[in-house]
Amino acid sequence: MIRSSTKKALACPLVGAALALLLTGCIPTIQRMWDAQPVSGTIIDGDTGAPISGATISLIVSPDDPEPPRTATSNAQGEFTLPGSSHVGFHMAMPASYLASDQWTIRHPAYPDAVAETRTIAPPTGEQHREITVPLFAHIETTPVQDCPYFHYQQQLRQWIQQHFNEEAQRPFQDSLLTLCHDPERIEKILAPQEP
Known part of the structure; x- marks a missing residue:
């Protein structure tokens, strides 16, 4: 038999934790979360537009990531599609949001490697399809x-x-300009106005 004083002792921390979560804006909910957002796009020749x-378009992941990177290959029209994935589960809903970034490498035997970036609003409670055009040179x-590898x-x-x-x-291309570049001098050179 559990005494009422023991019940109160157990209930107090739970009520306190629930109140703390509510006061910080964190609310426990069951909802759909997007593990990966859908991305599609076109790979073109930067000189000819063809x-x-x-x-091959591949998500850049950490070397110790257990999951293989998301990958797609462009078709005859230069188009590719990476479908999204989601799940329904128990999550702490938070009112704050921020921009989450995914970096992609683009490889083709006839071109030097390229890089692209997509950004989505997090936490990812909704589908946010991104479409990108990536020129290769x-x-x-x-x-x-x-x-500054790229x-x-x-x-x-x-x-x-x-x-x-x-x-x-120009805005849809801006995210990719400084992807993975951490050298201030190189960043300045990338952003410097170019001669026509």
Whole structure:
């Protein structure tokens, strides 16, 4: 038999924890969460605009990640699709949100590697399909740069964006400009205005 004083002692921490969660805005709920957001897009030749087939798009993951990276291959029209995945479960609903980033490598035997980035609002309680266009450039330097591994690609991407789009239309490409670049001098060079 459990005494009433014991019941009160057990109930107090639970009530206290529930109140603390409510006061911080965390509410326990059962809801759908997106483990991976759907991404689709087109891979093109940055010089000709022609679609590139056979390019491999792979999510960059940590080496110790147990799951294999999400991967797709572009078709004859240069298009690819990575479906999303979700699950329904018990989660702590939080009112705060932030931008979560996914980085992608794009590889093709005829082109130097490229990088792209997609951003979604987290926590991921809804589907947020992202569509990207990734230009590849056949004639750029491929020497690796420490702390900015895609520097030569990103520098060429910046020039390509300025040549092809007005300021408003440039926005979908901006996320990829500094992906994985942590060298302040290289960042300054990427963002520097390019000569026409």
